[in-house]
Amino acid sequence: MKTAHEIRPGNVIMLDSKPWVVLKTETTRSGRNAAIVKLKLKNVLLDSTTETTFKGEDKLDDIILERLDCTYSYFADPMYVFMDSEYNQYDVEAENLGDAAAYIVDGIEDICQVTFYEGKAISVELPTTVIREVIYTEPSARGDTSGKVMKPATIAGNSTLSVADFVKTGDFIEIDTRTNEFKKRV
Incomplete structure (x- = not known):
C-alpha cells in the first residue's frame, strides 16, 4: 500500500476492485489542514476517466504489475x-x-x-528526472535580482515550464517529471 502523496503518474491503483492508471497527480498543501491529492485516473478495463480527491495520508492499493x-x-x-x-x-x-x-x-x-x-x-x-533542450525562452531581464526569478521556457516536445532567469535558448536543463519543475541547468 502507498499513501496518496506517494502515488505518481503511471502507477496503477485499485479502486472499487477495478484497476485504474494514474494519469496526473496534483498535491495541494495548506497551513492548517492536511495535504490534499487530486488524481486523474483512467480505468484500464473500460477506458473511462475520472478525477478523485484523497487526503495525503490515505492508503491506496498500488497494484504490482x-x-x-x-x-x-x-x-x-x-x-x-x-x-x-x-x-x-x-x-x-x-x-x-x-x-x-x-x-x-x-x-x-x-x-x-x-x-x-x-x-x-x-x-x-518516466525516470524521476529527464534532460531536455530549451527551444525558446525570453532573454533575461536586466537588474532583476530580487529572489528567485523565473520565466517561461519552451522545451523539446513543445511543452512549457518555468525556468530560472539565467537559462538561455539552447541550454539543456534537468526537469523533475513528478512535479514538472525545473531543477538545474546541465
Whole structure:
C-alpha cells in the first residue's frame, strides 16, 4: 500500500476492485489542514476517466504489475511504441501517458518502465528526472535580482515550464517529471 502523496503518474491503483492508471497527480498543501491529492485516473478495463480527491495520508492499493525497462522508439498515431532490450515492441495509447507525453520526443534515450496488465501495455513511467533542450525562452531581464526569478521556457516536445532567469535558448536543463519543475541547468 502507498499513501496518496506517494502515488505518481503511471502507477496503477485499485479502486472499487477495478484497476485504474494514474494519469496526473496534483498535491495541494495548506497551513492548517492536511495535504490534499487530486488524481486523474483512467480505468484500464473500460477506458473511462475520472478525477478523485484523497487526503495525503490515505492508503491506496498500488497494484504490482509486470514492468519492463524500455526505450521510446516512435509515434504511430494514436500509439507510442516502446522497445525492450530484446527488440520486442509495445504499443501504449497516447491518452494513457498523461503528462509524460510532454517529455517523450524523438531521439531520447531515457529508460522508461512500461507497465503491463493482463499482457497489455497500459502505461509508461518516466525516470524521476529527464534532460531536455530549451527551444525558446525570453532573454533575461536586466537588474532583476530580487529572489528567485523565473520565466517561461519552451522545451523539446513543445511543452512549457518555468525556468530560472539565467537559462538561455539552447541550454539543456534537468526537469523533475513528478512535479514538472525545473531543477538545474546541465
